[in-house]
Amino acid sequence: MQPVVSVQNLTKTYASGFRALKGIDLDIRRGEIFALLGPNGAGKTTLISIICGIVNATSGTVLADGHDIVREFRAARSKIGLVPQELSTDAFESVWATVRFSRGLFGKAPDDAYLEQVLRDLSLWDKRDSKILALSGGMKRRVLIAKALSHEPTILFLDEPTAGVDVELRHDMWQMVHRLRERGVTIILTTHYIEEAEEMADRIGVINKGELVLVEDKAELMRKLGKKQLVLTLQEPLGSLPVALRGLPLELSPDGTALTYTYDVQGERTGIATLLRQLADHGVDFKDLHSSESSLEEIFVSLVRTAREEAA
């Protein structure tokens, strides 16, 4: 099946000379929920802003539902809904007027029944006559989503949808995303949160320093992320790892006082019992032991490293 969004060799260098995107190739499958994950400044917003026609690319091409986003801008844009991070709408208008106006901008014939359904799905129907100005932050976020859906897009971008929102809105948002997917809408969201990607996405792309370092099915990625570490603080510093222990996923800290053992949480055996036995056999005593899960940062570092090694 043809991808619904096709990004080829996309680069962006800002006027400052900063290279925000360094040759991105990415195909989004029709009907999937795709999460773009990356640390601050990785290039997520730049990438989706280019696809949505808000920022010009320096080079490369993007097709949205088969339309070139530059040569066939209107056709491409009409397929796309964008929920930005911040609200930039006329604060003095009512919710209803805002969504009707948004729909009109895309040249769509009025369809009040459709818009009513969108507002009801977002628990905004009761607020339809309220001025945006008078709404709470969470309600304003809902208006952003309603606006993005007003012209019945087939591709919906959500930029950091749940950053700073309360539990109820987060829950509603996730439900809405699943409902839209059932209707065949493709959803692309950016996030800092592994949990959010884990909860929602079919596939995950990791972007770092303007490069797409990995695109993978969620299940596969979660398997890779499922690493835990056991840190042992030693009684006596070690000059080096005993030879017999070198085959294990063990790392000695530079000062020789701690050993870090990395294991796969989803593996059948953690190997910890064997590790402890072998340490005892080789006279390595420890005074403290604690376990930790890999932090998002460590995951990124390890993913970047893996991607580089595979490319080499």
Ligand SMILES: Nc1ncnc2c1ncn2[C@@H]1O[C@H](COP(=O)(O)OP(=O)(O)OP(=O)(O)O)[C@@H](O)[C@H]1O
């Ligand atoms: N107009 C601009 N001029 C110069 N540099 C910019 C401009 N817009 C963004 N950048 C830089 O490009 C890089 C990528 O920014 P972008 O907003 O795409 O990142 P992001 O992954 O969305 O980050 P965040 O999660 O913080 O929103 C950042 O280092 C940012 O400072």
